Amino acid sequence: MSLCCYLEYIGVTVVIVAIVTIANIFSTKKRDLKGKHVLITGGSSGIGLSVAHDVARRGASVTLVARNVANLQKAQEEVEGTISSISGGGKVQFFSADLSSNAEVAYRVVKDAEASLGPVFMLVNCAGFARAQKFEDLSPQLVKSMMDVNFLGSFFITQEVVRSMKQQEEGVIVFTSSQGGLVGLYGFTAYSAAKGALIRLAESLHMEVKPYNITVTVCCPPDTDTPGFEEENKTKPIETTLISEAAGLFKPEDVARKLVDDALVGKFFTTSGLEGYMLTTLCTGMGPVTDALSFFSQVFLGGLFRSVSAFYLWSFGRIVETEHQKRMASKKVE
Template sequence: MNPAFWNGRHVVVTGGSSGIGLAATELLTEAGALVTVLALDDNNAKALCRRALPNLVVAAADVTDPDQVAAALDAGRAAHGTIRSVITCAGIVKPGYFHELSDADLRRHMDINYFGTLHTVRRALPDLMATQAGTITCISSAAGLVGVFGYGAYSPSKFAVRGLVEVLRQEYKPHGITVTGVYPPDVDTPMLAGEQKLKPPELIALSNGENPLSAAQVAQAMLKGTEFGRASVVPGAETKVIKWVAGALPGLLTSWADGKIAQARAKGLAGQAQA
């Protein structure tokens, strides 16, 4: 991470009061960036406010509400001036069998993960286009690179973020804006802790949550990738392999996943029979 890139730059971070967003916020404020965090008005946001950093504004906003996003960005502009970078980290995950997820679950994932990203980027675009050196960085997921059993709500929303990132990169390159998609695996955050107890056995076989990357590791990689204008950032060696195999040998990845799922189901059925 190069502090000179960020020093004095107004950066908007959604979901910046916890997880990867908080790690990014801490790195950015230390580097001298002028940071506006968009977060729900909860205990995490209140704790961040209590730090009382002169280069940090915490603006309460539900990213699913375009008006709240616009108001929060205005609060940031009033304190820090023109927005030069946007980093979207706000997101949710609720794993489960697709037929057991509610319509509300499916819609909420799209509203927060995809439309929350979209609303923020759209309302910051006039600033970014005026600077001719703006950056947009959006967190998708490794589950936005390949579909994953048990992520029937989460994975499609992250694929949508990936598609948005790829379109934005092409459209706004002529305006001097770089766009970076971030595709992390399991990360040691409150969100991961919350989803572990909801994972079906087949998903645990594919992604058991062991040895997750730290939020700081992902934030470091994300900010460095943004500095260099990379189209994608894929933290973690295993995730890089998955990305390569998904593109070069998709049949191999499908066979591996099917095998893991079959083993998990057979184990579950055997356990039921013994019981």
Template sequence: MTHVIITGGSSGIGLALARFYASRGARISLLARTLPLLEAAHAVLAKSGNADAIHVESADVADEGQIGAAIARCEEAFGPCDILITCAGIVQPGLFEAVSPDAFNRQLQTNLFGSIHAVRSVYAGMKQRRAGRIMLVSSGAGLIGIYGYTAYSASKFALHGFAEALRSEARPHGVKISVCFPPDTETPQFIRELEHRPLEAAVIMGRVAPWTSDAVAGRIARAIDRGRFEVFFGWTLWALGRFGSTAKPFLNWWFDRAILRIGRSR
């Protein structure tokens, strides 16, 4: 039976993925910081499947020791990890000089190093077994820098580079690495993010309806099945991923003009 480990699995995309894999009869291990949310997620999943196939661990992915120990307990419970999906992430929009160093670093530690810590915990075993799949969850903000998202974009761009380099190392050993770039998605974190999103960022990003967590999760799971490396959502992010170096000069020119107009109207 497939063992799927999902960081950030207590809500949003992570929980949607857990529901998807539970419907397939997989063993699911969920990791997140907040134990009550994990227990609530366990209860939700248990209603539609086998409660004994759901394992939860409270851990902070930014702490390498915590995440390593938590994943070891997951593998002790359900066997080696077959699929790792790193959904854990945080976003705190704000101008660079207004975001505290602690808040800036927290986004880097969680979004980038949290994923790296999780990968490190399963990678050696996957290589030894010559089997395993890893999906790193980046963001559309990992394809183009967004006004007010200096920390978040930095962490998600870096995750893409990590995925590209690791893919080359892992491929000869039978381990498949993937990275996805979700758009705005209906999650509890997205609601909190909107409260702090700068007007300039809102204008630049436009009034595009957010995707549902289930729609994003379904595309991620299908990409894992097919062994795809990069996963985009919608034609805009696909174009950025495929033709970003050509399109970004024009986009940045347009962004600059929009930002200037907002500044003049204040």
């Protein structure tokens, strides 16, 4: 064997050993939800309700938290149907509460929920809403409401659950951000800011709770076929609609399944679709390294994805400019 071939062989061996070592360091055994307590905010509809069905099928007991009592009662009946279809299923309960109002509300919900079903093992923050409007059209009340519900609602209840999880020295926390939390988009000035704040919260919290065997996951779903999405579409500027269509429309049960699977192995980011994979890879920044595949994707695909993103941004810019020119032409005709 020549010296060059020998050195090449050594180099390949070192790379393989490094990959295997890193994979072992960041590999996390998938956690089991059988007999565990999962608390879901925004659990009466959409992704939250789909998460409830998914964890119920895995044998968990479920606490649903939302504001509308009628929707919660209907959701409870549906999840109970899922539980009855499997052997050894758990229980389901609900609490009507506005978690964004103050920390005391979150405290009472967690204490009452744990009194019935035991310590919360997994918290899934799905409560939130979007309103897409031009920046100057956003009212102060709407901006405050989006920040309160999308950020503070998750902050307060997570703070209370973390106290409990640290005592148990185990737990899984999930924040539901958005692809709009990874990249600012036309019409989403307030929404993207609120959802982006959740990602920074999750990064910081991940560092704090890791010694206690608590993992933190951020879900960044694309547009998902939910009642909230239908409501969001009522005020969307045409530019926002055309830009959002690029990622497609996903089913809530598919998003929920991926969310639970990734959270149970401790992945920091979870998403759906090719655009979601590209965005979470490209926007990881100084985010936690929790699995080998994501780490190598970030290292080796970052440059490629940045090039692709430039095309996306150019196409988004063209949409905005085209619609602007249409409006100008329409005003001239008038």
